[in-house]
Amino acid sequence: MSRVLVTGSAGFIGFHIARRLLSNKHNVIGIDNFNSYYAPILKRTRTDILHTFRDFISVELDLSDQDSVEKCFRDYQPEIVCHLAAQAGVRYSLRNPYAYEKSNVAGFLNIIEQARQLEGTRFVYASSSSVYGGNTKMPYSESDPVNTPISLYAATKRANEMIAYTYHHLYGLQTVGLRFFTVYGEWGRPDMAYWSFVENMLHGETIRVFNHGRNSRDFTFVDDIVSGMEKALFSPSLDGYEIINLGNNQPVQLMEFIAVLEDLTGVLARKEMIPAQPGDVVSTYADISRAQEKLGFHPRIGIHEGLARFVRWFEKEESLTRAVRAFRKRAES
Numbered sequence: 001m002s003r004v005l006v007t008g009s010a011g012f013i014g015f016h017i018a019r020r021l022l023s024n025k026h027n028v029i030g031i032d033n034f035n036s037y038y039a040p041i042l043k044r045t046r047t048d049i050l051h052t053f054r055d056f057i058s059v060e061l062d063l064s065d066q067d068s069v070e071k072c073f074r075d076y077q078p079e080i081v082c083h084l085a086a087q088a089g090v091r092y093s094l095r096n097p098y099a100y101e102k103s104n105v106a107g108f109l110n111i112i113e114q115a116r117q118l119e120g121t122r123f124v125y126a127s128s129s130s131v132y133g134g135n136t137k138m139p140y141s142e143s144d145p146v147n148t149p150i151s152l153y154a155a156t157k158r159a160n161e162m163i164a165y166t167y168h169h170l171y172g173l174q175t176v177g178l179r180f181f182t183v184y185g186e187w188g189r190p191d192m193a194y195w196s197f198v199e200n201m202l203h204g205e206t207i208r209v210f211n212h213g214r215n216s217r218d219f220t221f222v223d224d225i226v227s228g229m230e231k232a233l234f235s236p237s238l239d240g241y242e243i244i245n246l247g248n249n250q251p252v253q254l255m256e257f258i259a260v261l262e263d264l265t266g267v268l269a270r271k272e273m274i275p276a277q278p279g280d281v282v283s284t285y286a287d288i289s290r291a292q293e294k295l296g297f298h299p300r301i302g303i304h305e306g307l308a309r310f311v312r313w314f315e316k317e318e319s320l321t322r323a324v325r326a327f328r329k330r331a332e333s
């Protein structure tokens with residue numbers, strides 16, 4: 001069993017991979033700064049669940065603090081690094097550019113710099129479908145050019161891939177960059193459309209439909225992402241520098257997505273149709289042949305089942321989701 005450092009362990013995907021690793025008897029050291037980009041109570045609750053496993057250690061620190069990161073590596077000597085902490089969100093990056101510089105550039109450098117000093121480690125990190133920018137060739141393939149990111153968030157994710165290449169080239173560090181495509185599921189992210197749509201529909205509020213509903217996304221259920229990540233962490237047959245799409249390979253039109261939610265919640269959505277936002281891409285669609293070949297990746301959960309699971313979870317965790325909503329309302333006022 002391995003000692004795995006998971007950064008962003010209080011976040012949505014970090015929580016899920018940490019829980020899977022702990023269930024499979026690995027030791028997990030989880031790093032997070034519990035920032036208030038969205039309700040910290042959700043991050044604390046996820047972390048409380050991870051603490052029910054004996055082999056989980058939580059370290060609260062900010063990745064941009066070089067000394068703290070160095071100390072954490074010295075204290076816990078991880079064998080594998082799974083780097084998920086980042087400032088996420090495309091729209092937020094328009095108004096808060098320096099948050100991305102701090103977490104996604106300085107923070108990334110601090111982690112990879114420590115990782116390369118570990119003997120024979122593997123460095124698996126989150127990239128994003130957003131690196132494909134305004135590309136129109138579909139589906140997006142890892143061999144497509146990715147030189148035109150259209151948001152600062154995307155630019156920092158592409159920068160991560162390039163830094164990883166340099167560290168592989170200079171130090172022989174084995175790096176695996178996973179380009180996630182719109183991940184959703186239980187314990188998800190309140191800033192993403194699937195959460196705010198369900199929340200607003202259940203509270204009888206209007207949902208805001210960007211680009212007049214013309215966008216489509218390759219929604220990927222979190223359990224499928226976690227299965228792909230597990231392979232990326234442990235599969236023996238990977239090359240020294242890897243970039244791999246993890247998507248569902250089944251893009252869904254936003255209006256169809258809303259129709260599924262209406263069906264599941266029994267609520268007819270009140271829609272406000274609004275123009276596209278700067279930085280947003282119109283469509284995402286993953287070519288997953290590389291993930292299939294290298295990771296044996298086969299997404300299993302379609303949009304109906306995935307959203308049904310999310311809606312069930314949302315209703316079951318009513319007091320938590322109400323607290324998350326109250327936090328956001330306070331932040332907006």
Ligand SMILES: NC(=O)c1ccc[n+]([C@@H]2O[C@H](COP(=O)([O-])OP(=O)(O)OC[C@H]3O[C@@H](n4cnc5c(N)ncnc54)[C@H](O)[C@@H]3O)[C@@H](O)[C@H]2O)c1
Pocket residue numbers: 007008009010011012013014031032033034035043061062063064083084085086087088089102103107126127128129179180181182183184189
């Ligand atoms: N969810 C998606 O659809 C999606 C799609 C593409 C890429 N990604 C990437 O996957 C990763 C995980 O995303 P997520 O959806 O779980 O997001 P999330 O916001 O839920 O999780 C990120 C976690 O990192 C922590 N964090 C941020 N900056 C930090 C810092 N400086 N120091 C310590 N901790 C810090 C946050 O507190 C948070 O708990 C991110 O790198 C994100 O960019 C996610």
